[in-house]
Amino acid sequence: LDAGVKSSLINFLSKLSNNNGLLDPVWNTTTDPCSDRWTGVTCDNRHNKSVSRLNLTRFNLYGSFDASYLCNVQSLADSLSVIILDGNNIHGEISADISNCTQLLRLHLSGNRFSGNLPGSVSMLSNLKRLDVSYNNFSGALPDLSRISGLNMFLAQYNQFTDKIPQFDFSNLQQFNVSYNDLSGPIPDTQGKFDLSSFFGNPRLCGDPLPNICPLTPLSPNSEVNKSKHAPKNQILMFSGYAVLGLVVIVFIIFWICKRRKSEEKVEAVNKVASSADDSTINKSKALESSDYKTGESKTDFSMNSAESGLPSSSLVVLTSPVVNGLKFGELLRAPAELLGRGKNGTLYKIVMETGMNLVVKRIKDWAISSNDFKVLMQRLDQAKHPNILPALAFYCSKQEKLLVYEFQENGSLFRLLHGAEMGQVFDWASRLDIAAKIAEALSFMHQELSEDGIAHGNLKSANILFNKNMEPCISEYGLMVFDNPDSSSFANGFKRPAGAITASSNAYKADIYGLGVILLELLTGRPGASEETMVNLLQVAIKCVNRSPDARPTISHVAAMINTIKEEEDRSIVSEA
Numbered sequence: 344l345d346a347g348v349k350s351s352l353i354n355f356l357s358k359l360s361n362n363n364g365l366l367d368p369v370w371n372t373t374t375d376p377c378s379d380r381w382t383g384v385t386c387d388n389r390h391n392k393s394v395s396r397l398n399l400t401r402f403n404l405y406g407s408f409d410a411s412y413l414c415n416v417q418s419l420a421d422s423l424s425v426i427i428l429d430g431n432n433i434h435g436e437i438s439a440d441i442s443n444c445t446q447l448l449r450l451h452l453s454g455n456r457f458s459g460n461l462p463g464s465v466s467m468l469s470n471l472k473r474l475d476v477s478y479n480n481f482s483g484a485l486p487d488l489s490r491i492s493g494l495n496m497f498l499a500q501y502n503q504f505t506d507k508i509p510q511f512d513f514s515n516l517q518q519f520n521v522s523y524n525d526l527s528g529p530i531p532d533t534q535g536k537f538d539l540s541s542f543f544g545n546p547r548l549c550g551d552p553l554p555n556i557c558p559l560t561p562l563s564p565n566s567e568v569n570k571s572k573h574a575p576k577n578q579i580l581m582f583s584g585y586a587v588l589g590l591v592v593i594v595f596i597i598f599w600i601c602k603r604r605k606s607e608e609k610v611e612a613v614n615k616v617a618s619s620a621d622d623s624t625i626n627k628s629k630a631l632e633s634s635d636y637k638t639g640e641s642k643t644d645f646s647m648n649s650a651e652s653g654l655p656s657s658s659l660v661v662l663t664s665p666v667v668n669g670l671k672f673g674e675l676l677r678a679p680a681e682l683l684g685r686g687k688n689g690t691l692y693k694i695v696m697e698t699g700m701n702l703v704v705k706r707i708k709d710w711a712i713s714s715n716d717f718k719v720l721m722q723r724l725d726q727a728k729h730p731n732i733l734p735a736l737a738f739y740c741s742k743q744e745k746l747l748v749y750e751f752q753e754n755g756s757l758f759r760l761l762h763g764a765e766m767g768q769v770f771d772w773a774s775r776l777d778i779a780a781k782i783a784e785a786l787s788f789m790h791q792e793l794s795e796d797g798i799a800h801g802n803l804k805s806a807n808i809l810f811n812k813n814m815e816p817c818i819s820e821y822g823l824m825v826f827d828n829p830d831s832s833s834f835a836n837g838f839k840r841p842a843g844a845i846t847a848s849s850n851a852y853k854a855d856i857y858g859l860g861v862i863l864l865e866l867l868t869g870r871p872g873a874s875e876e877t878m879v880n881l882l883q884v885a886i887k888c889v890n891r892s893p894d895a896r897p898t899i900s901h902v903a904a905m906i907n908t909i910k911e912e913e914d915r916s917i918v919s920e921a
């Protein structure tokens with residue numbers, strides 16, 4: 344390969360010092376990126392052996408992304424169609440040189456610490472199909488990408504973008520998300536293609552599909568009405584109306600904040616004396632463990648017991664979720680409930696709220712964790728957000744009772760899909776591989792994000808992979824590490840968990856890898872339809888994951904990278920076959 348390309352790649356990587364030395368020994372001047380298969384580099388051998396893809400997902404890269412090394416070297420820029428740097432620790436700004444990578448189809452920078460503006464020069468990448476800058480610290484206005492007519496994915500959630508949403512060519516966009524930024528003003532007409540979840544978390548955005556209606560814009564000075572002789576008087580009246588309205592809103596907000604503070608103080612006081620009150624609550628509510636929840640009209644056993652005990656409604660902590668704003672404990676208790684399952688970790692109930700929303704309450708038994716540690720754990724988990732992880736919406740904790748509230752997922756679990764009554768339905772190989780890649784990515788994100796806190800999933804299995812309303816797989820019940828006696832533990836699908844799969848929290852990450860391996864085996868042992876080579880490759884990954892020795896199991900970043908490579912090879916072969 345061209346020496347210039349090789350040295351640009353090495354220079355590019357040298358700016359991204361690698362913590363665990365995974366790439367450095369492989370990428371060096373004495374080897375060839377294509378013939379020696381540099382990690383993360385894919386070549387197009389049909390066109391004079393040129394570098395077509397760079398996928399360095401989760402390689403612990405730390406440093407800055409210097410686009411000039413990739414995009415200012417003509418022969419590299421002419422062939423590079425994919426740059427994926429998801430899930431690293433890359434910081435700094437993206438230089439305008441990115442626009443010289445004119446052949447780019449995919450630019451994925453999700454889950455890093457990029458900051459500054461997303462440069463306007465991105466809009467010159469006219470071939471771009473997918474742009475993912477989500478989960479970073481980008482700020483400033485979103486660039487105008489309306490000229491990129493083929494763009495079908497734009498993800499920018501969880502940044503600090505400001506100003507209005509510019510015009511996009513929504514007719515081609517299939518995925519669009521700008522939630523959790525600081526955008527303002529009216530949402531452009533998306534042709535009804537995207538729902539609330541694409542825009543949530545921007546308090547100053549308004550208009551469809553958000554519930555808040557945009558305020559009427561003041562008439563322009565040239566409008567006919569303003570030309571009338573009463574115009575100045577009308578304007579004064581209108582603006583003083585706005586001022587009065589603004590004042591009322593401010594007074595209301597101050598009043599509301601004071602009220603909230605007061606109730607928070609109350610909660611703290613209540614929590615301090617909670618232990619004695621809680622004990623009596625639990626004793627009462629424990630009685631219901633013997634009799635199941637009843638669905639329907641009448642009050643549930645749970646509601647009666649808890650109501651009697653006078654449990655403070657404020658003891659339910661609602662996390663930062665737009666889904667259940669203002670959820671009250673009393674509402675949960677009053678709502679009809681249905682027993683979904685009794686697992687080894689506790690009992691699960693489906694709750695139908697008055698609003699029609701379906702929630703799930705997980706009641707964990709005998710978890711020897713202090714209320715304070717539980718709160719810290721829940722808040723930490725709430726900060727590590729990933730689209731394929733089902734977040735808890737709220738939690739309640741007392742000395743012995745821990746409750747967790749989740750959104751009910753109508754589409755069921757992977758376990759049900761693979762082994763349940765619906766197993767006859769079409770569930771092709773591409774979907775299985777996609778699920779494997781997404782679960783591995785999500786778990787990799789969580790392990791990395793929570794590595795300092797030592798929080799693993801602890802009970803990863805196909806019954807805990809739920810499909811959301813878009814049939815995206817989501818890992819549920821993350822972080823509820825209720826460890827059991829490893830000898831007695833087996834998976835519902837018949838795979839035996841080996842002794843040592845879960846023994847201590849230090850080993851819990853490896854237990855997650857084991858759980859993932861079992862899920863991969865479940866995905867593999869379903870119906871055929873895949874290319875044999877791809878299945879064998881995935882099988883090899885699964886076998887590595889379920890190694891009896893926890894130390895011999897790969898890390899999650901390796902697993903995610905291996906599955907991604909398999910998926911990309913499969914995608915490529917499908918494209919070339921087509």
Ligand SMILES: Nc1ncnc2c1ncn2[C@@H]1O[C@H](COP(=O)(O)OP(=O)(O)OP(=O)(O)O)[C@@H](O)[C@H]1O
Pocket residue numbers: 683684685686687688689690691703749750751752753755756802806807809819820
């Ligand atoms: N949020 C949810 N929405 C819809 N179904 C759910 C949700 N959470 C769990 N389920 C399903 O409810 C059933 C019971 O869940 P539960 O967590 O009690 O079982 P389990 O995973 O076997 O138990 P444990 O986690 O204690 O080992 C499972 O089939 C699970 O897939």
